[in-house]
Amino acid sequence: MNLLGDKHEHLLIDGVPHAKALGLKLIEIARANATVKLPYDPRFVGNPETGVIHGGAVTSLLDNVSGLAVFAAMEELTSIATLDLRIDYMRAAEPGKDILGHAHCYKVTRTIAFVRGTAYEDSPDDPIATCTGAFMLGANAGRKPGANTTGQGALGENSGEKGGRA
């Protein structure tokens, strides 16, 4: 399955409840690259004094677009999970403006994908924040749909966790 092109917004955004809740819009997806927009919304403000968007909302945007860049770099689609993410916040986002997130997956190994990303309003040369992340590929290997809710219930110790994370 090829994810390139813009006709997969329903899958890439609407299929991810928090991405949908944030109103993320898929702007572009190309080989190993993705761009997503976080429309300005007063509900996502982190500092009511200034109207600046919460660092956590910027993190959600960058996490999401980084994952899309990984999908866009893979030959065969497989499940992924964020291993780690580092965010550097350069400056406050401008209140009232939409934020774009762009990510590039610059290396894919058999098990791990490496990503760099930038959040900005107008130009990637004037970033709000940058990120680097590592993603585990085949993260759901051995885990069935609903693995997190079955077994001993959501709170159980043996609900599929051991096989899921290498």
Next chain:
Amino acid sequence: MSAFLNRDEIKTEAGLQAFVDSIPYANFIGVGVRKVGGELTCVLPFKDGNVGNPMLPALHGGVVSALLETAVILQVICEIDSEHLPKPVNINIDYLRSAKPVETYARAYITKQGRRVANVRAEAWQADRARPVAALHGHFLLAPRIKSDD
């Protein structure tokens, strides 16, 4: 002091909760506050809109990160008398386990407080505190109150 950050109010659990509720994004994902024995814990009840992987299902990494970041901000404003909210400089988040669709908790610690920057860490867990789902470490810029006698 900023108008909305009242030091007397944030001493109580209800006051802290009111403060968190005034942060729109924290309110959007549903962060709650519990203060037990002087220890501050953030509580994130499960809600569908916080899911990142609907197949498992698992919470969105950004939501877990925002919970950790909010725990840090609350810990800093409770421990350090400051003029404004601390600003994140950088954060590193390690995702340790898949975050299940259940209540999630977070607790933050100030590792080192400098004059302008605090080095912080935080952990998020679900049923078992000994099995964290994510860990954060990072730096936050402080805005210490300038005392009149300085």
